[in-house]
Amino acid sequence: MHTLYQITDTPLDPERLRAAIADPRSGAVATFIGVARNSFGGKEVLHLEYEAYAPMAELQLREIGTEIAKRWPAVTGVAIAHRVGRVEIGEASVALAVSAPHRGEALAACAHGIERLKATLPVWKKEVFADGSVWRENAGEDFRQRG
């Protein structure tokens, strides 16, 4: 399985992820891009700041890829990149790409990948407002039950 796992402070390049996992057997590439948006709960967000425990995050991305390979053995490639540092509204904060022979596995594995990333990746997000900032926790399952 082709893999690329990246924690970077430079703008993400989804095309590079796609190219890294291209495979002549695979007719499907599913991608997800998480983009910084301009509001949360009706309050305007000026920009985001992400922080990572980089060595653990890289291992965790690899773990997500391994899970995908076990659950969807037909998958031929997984690439996941997360940005750290300041991310402007409209910029990508996370990108995933999965290649597989057919779209069913590619889409399902990609969806699974972003869910697992949001539950387990040791990355923290700060939303910056005009009048302050907040460390935004991911909603959903209790973080302490995961990973």
Place this chain on the structure above:
Amino acid sequence: MSGVAQHLVRLFGPAREAAGADSIALELREPATAADALAALAAAHPGLEPLLPRARVAVNFVYVDANTALAPGDEIAILPPVGGG
């Protein structure tokens, strides 16, 4: 053999901000567990205390349970609820 050992604990996100540092040295009575490290952190930095019940501990880049034993040289990290993606 019991005694005291130094552990360096890395902090991230709101825990790093609350402590004003990205790592803190703790002296723990051996044998120590992850739970002991959390308790010692709360005692040394009361500003961290509200964050700790919902934080996880990682040892050598792996999430651990509260009763996991700590060994000298282990890399310990306190991880508040995550926000990736």
